[in-house]
Amino acid sequence: xxxxxxxxxxxxxxxxxxxxxxxxxxxxxxxxxxxxxxxxxxxxxxxxxxxxxxxxxxxxxxxxxxxxxxxxxxxxxxxxxxxxxxxxxxxxxxxxxxxxxxxxxxxxxxxxxxxxxxxxxxxxxxxxxxxxxxxx
Numbered sequence: 398x399x400x401x402x403x404x405x406x407x408x409x410x411x412x413x414x415x416x417x418x419x420x421x422x423x424x425x426x427x428x429x430x431x432x433x434x435x436x437x438x439x440x441x442x443x444x445x446x447x448x449x450x451x452x453x454x455x456x457x458x459x460x461x462x463x464x465x466x467x468x469x470x471x472x473x474x475x476x477x478x479x480x481x482x483x484x485x486x487x488x489x490x491x492x493x494x495x496x497x498x499x500x501x502x503x504x505x506x507x508x509x510x511x512x513x514x515x516x517x518x519x520x521x522x523x524x525x526x527x528x529x530x531x532x533x
């Protein structure tokens with residue numbers, strides 16, 4: 398009976414050793430998985446912060462774009478309401494063309510001065526004619 402018990406005890410001891418080895422391996426794997434989960438959570442948090450920052454920046458840029466668009470529309474409305482002389486003044490896009498193309502700028506200035514002088518002649522002529530008609 399001692400021999401049978403001895404064999405069973407050896408088998409039990411070897412099973413315990415095997416289970417302990419497996420336990421250490423599994424505990425090490427569990428610890429590695431916990432560390433990996435923490436790393437992923439930290440990475441996820443950082444990416445979420447970046448996404449939130451980018452979304453906030455996008456909203457700000459869209460707001461600025463809407464504001465600029467509104468300003469341009471208001472300028473266009475104001476320009477349309479201005480008297481007919483306003484069409485002879487240099488606008489921002491025309492100024493850019495003038496800066497980029499000097500030859501065109503000279504032509505533009507000559508044309509503008511001709512148009513302006515012609516406009517002044519026409520208005521003074523129409524005023525003098527209207528005065529003559531009133532006198533007669």
